Amino acid sequence: MNKTLLIFRHEFLHTIKRKGFIIMTLIVPLLALLAIGVFQLISGIAKPTVEITTIGYVDESGGFQQYTSQGNITLVCFDTSDDATKALVKGDIKEYFVIPSDYVSIGVISRYTLEKQLDAPADITAAIKNFLLSNLLGGRIPPETIDRVEAPLNLVTTRLTETGAVAPEQGGLGNLIIPGVFSLLLALSIIFSSTYLLQGLGEEKESRLIEVLLSSVSARQLLIGKVLGLGVAGLVQVVVWVVSAPLLLNLASSSIGGFISTIQLPANFLVLAVVYFILGYLLFAVLSAGIGAISSNSREGQQLIGIFTIPLLIPLWFGSLLIAFPNNPIWVVLTIFPLTAPVEVIIRLGVSDIPAWELAASIAVLALSIIGGLLLTAKVFRTYLLMYGKRPNLGEIVRSLRSA
């Protein structure tokens, strides 16, 4: 065990001294700090620049004379389209629209602007809509009712617990931010840690250092020491992120407020983030060690491990679908399938609740896959670690697994 510890210590220290590792660990909190700073800066500059926009209109239908001040937008009436076009070209107005004589029956409004736009800006659209509504309804119904027709709904959702009390965790978009970002970081951390393992093995294999190591320690000691050493280094990284998240969040919500203050960490999030990092890493470490043993150099190994890192990232690709359809059974499959589970569980925590049985099944399947992978890897590790130059084909590996 002593020698395993030595390898563990060496791999751990060697990894945390790597420039890439240090940058990756520090850059996430630093970027978050920077983002908070930039937000403050921009919001500080942006506030006083609110100005009144003037747009024109031509009323061919008649009866649209009042309510010409809509928030920051002022509407000016022109007699003809030609007058409006001249004013537009001169720059007196930003744009204009025409209310045709048959507007009430067909509802078409023609809009003219000098700018190239994807679609009419939301504030302009809202201003025109409210202007039309107010003029159509003005005098016929009370102004309060007009206000309600303009904005009939301000939905405030409160989540209750099973006992009927207000739940501490309210869900919503604020709940998704941290898990969304974190699932990406978790995937990166798992990929980096297992890539380091693969590179390390590749380097030792290419330099034949592996022979010196194996003449000092057993293959089992080498495997365990490496997997744990790199794993703990990755865990340090995740813990730095996890610990900095609530601190940064406090800083952000006190300085920025608004939407940021609605961001919250889902219950059990920190615990599950660490648990799924450990399990996810161990699974990928075992796979990396096996692939590192059979591939002849680290480049080839990295191509092979790609087959397994793609499933790890799949939950990120389908994140928007998850938000749209959170109850589709496919998410249950991704939660339980071991290669997708770590990232999927973290994202789902932000979107909806995960039933306890799914978490239990997911953790159990991951643990079993790790044990199974370890048994297989231990068998090929010693055999193929010393084979250089030629990667064994699948048939040869299966044969050596049988005979081992």
Place this chain on the structure above:
Amino acid sequence: MPAVEVNHIVKSYADKAAVDDLSFSVAQGEIFGLIGPNGAGKTTTIRMMMDIIKPDSGDVTILGENLSEASKSKLGYLPEERGLYRKLSVLDSIIYLASLKGMDRHSAEEKANELLNQTGMLHHKGKKIEELSRGMGQIIQFIVTIIHDPELVILDEPFAGLDPVNTELLKRMFADLRNQGKAVILSTHRMNEVEELCDRILMINDGRAVLYGNLSEIKSRYRKHSVILDFEKELREVPGVTEKRTHKGYVELVLDGNTTPQQVLERLLSTGIVINRFEVATPSLNEIFLEVVGERHE
């Protein structure tokens, strides 16, 4: 107690036997040559001795016991192709690999400084391995091989790629090891190194032993019936000499079956020529090797 005792080991890969029923022993305090052409099975034999791979059958005892984790610390191994952690400093590399052989940090550092000093590498100790030249890297690896004071040192092609100065340095250190009573196994296909350094040899070809024993005995066993002669003036016909081969700087006289070198010398002296060199021709290991391997192939 022999340092190494190998009994009938066999190792096959796929359908080819890499090592086929090999037995030998190495005594403490000797330099033992494990020789043979490329692909003869030398490295496979060494790996089985190091317990890196297991033989299919047969067994290996090192210093009287089967190899275990503890006894791995009594071994030093310099593999054929070499490398170290490129990003690690010289001293850190040595200390880490020495610690895997059971040395504590403090004594590893002390011994590392001593060996670095002895090899003239002390001022490189803070450098990263990737900053060293190939030859320097090899010296560092040799230090790693012997730093833990192993009882048995196995060196696979130790001189490959070394300049003459470092080659001499290494040879001196091998002799020191032998004088300290360590067993040194030298695996190589360069016969001249073996002739210079080894006490006993095992020559293998296609995984089998073809020659085994004391080097000088083997050489006398393969002695050709001829003498080497360097002389002045003209050489006349000498009775008992069947053939005269002229080489650069000397001639080789092949004797008939009934004539001894002693008789030829007497006859030569009686002809009155001036003899600068007269010796019984011993074949080089290379010639013996070619002869033996040639025989087997026929």
